[in-house]
Amino acid sequence: MPATDVHLSKTLSWLLRHKLQVSTDGYISVANLLNHESLKGKYTVADIKRVVETNNKQRFTLRYKNNTLEICANQGHSIKYVDLYLIPILTSDGIEAIHGTYYHNWTKIKTEGLSRMQRNHIHFAIGLPDNKSVISGMRRQVEVFIYVNLNLAILDGIKFYKSSNGVILSSGNDRGIIEPKYFLKVCDVNGKSLF
The missing domain is CATH 1.10.10.970 (RNA 2'-phosphotransferase, Tpt1/KptA family, N-terminal domain)
Incomplete structure (x- = not known):
């Protein structure tokens, strides 16, 4: 571009x-x-x-x-009243939800969980950055991949949605967090397990 x-x-x-x-x-x-x-x-x-x-x-x-x-x-809003057309995810059905982050964030995330911060949602990709079908949801430079156990989180009442460009979105729990107990696995860019 x-x-x-x-x-x-x-x-x-x-x-x-x-x-x-x-x-x-x-x-x-x-x-x-x-x-x-x-x-x-x-x-x-x-x-x-x-x-x-x-x-x-x-x-x-x-x-x-x-x-x-x-x-x-399509996503990423901090404006609270925006209600985008999102498709609810009711079961994982083989969908991977992967959050990409950096080493300097991992120490806090592994104890406190993923936070939506000032946004409406936490963003997840449906695959890793080298997967050609992944067009959005994580930056290409990330160093840590956090896989979320969608089924467990959904059973506990956490809502997930799919946006029109294939990004998985969640507002987390009532505090805007997806706790570490919902992490299926975490690895770094070299495949080393971190969790």
């Missing part, structure tokens, strides 16, 4: 996930978006369409509603 498209993609993510007032389903009109001071006069509708179409992680969705082009970020 050209540098200008990378910048636009990051700006769109920031605006749609954390800054702008979007509809309850996460959408805003592209015309309104282009009027934001971060974008005004710098980008066009064609630029936004191109970034949405070429984003390898499929972070955005475009739709027409009442003849108005709208855009939303």
Whole structure:
């Protein structure tokens, strides 16, 4: 992706996930978006369409509603009232839910669990970064892989969902945590077991 498209993609993510007032389903009109001071006069509708179409992680969705082009970020919101279309996961049915992180975070995570922090959800990929079918859900540079026992967590009432771009999302327990007791296994990027 050209540098200008990378910048636009990051700006769109920031605006749609954390800054702008979007509809309850996460959408805003592209015309309104282009009027934001971060974008005004710098980008066009064609630029936004191109970034949405070429984003390898499929972070955005475009739709027409009442003849108005709208855009939303598929996940990652810190805006509390956004209620995205998410498919509930009721059983693992062979789905892997893997959270990627870094060594410097692992010490805290192994005792306290995974936290959604300021976001609405904890993010999981359905495979490792080298799996071609994994388009989103974890950064390629992560050093530690935490596999979650979906069935056990679901039985205990923790809700999981699948987003439109294949990311597994969970708000965790009532404190926004997925506790270590739900970790199926943890290994580092070299395959060494850490848990």
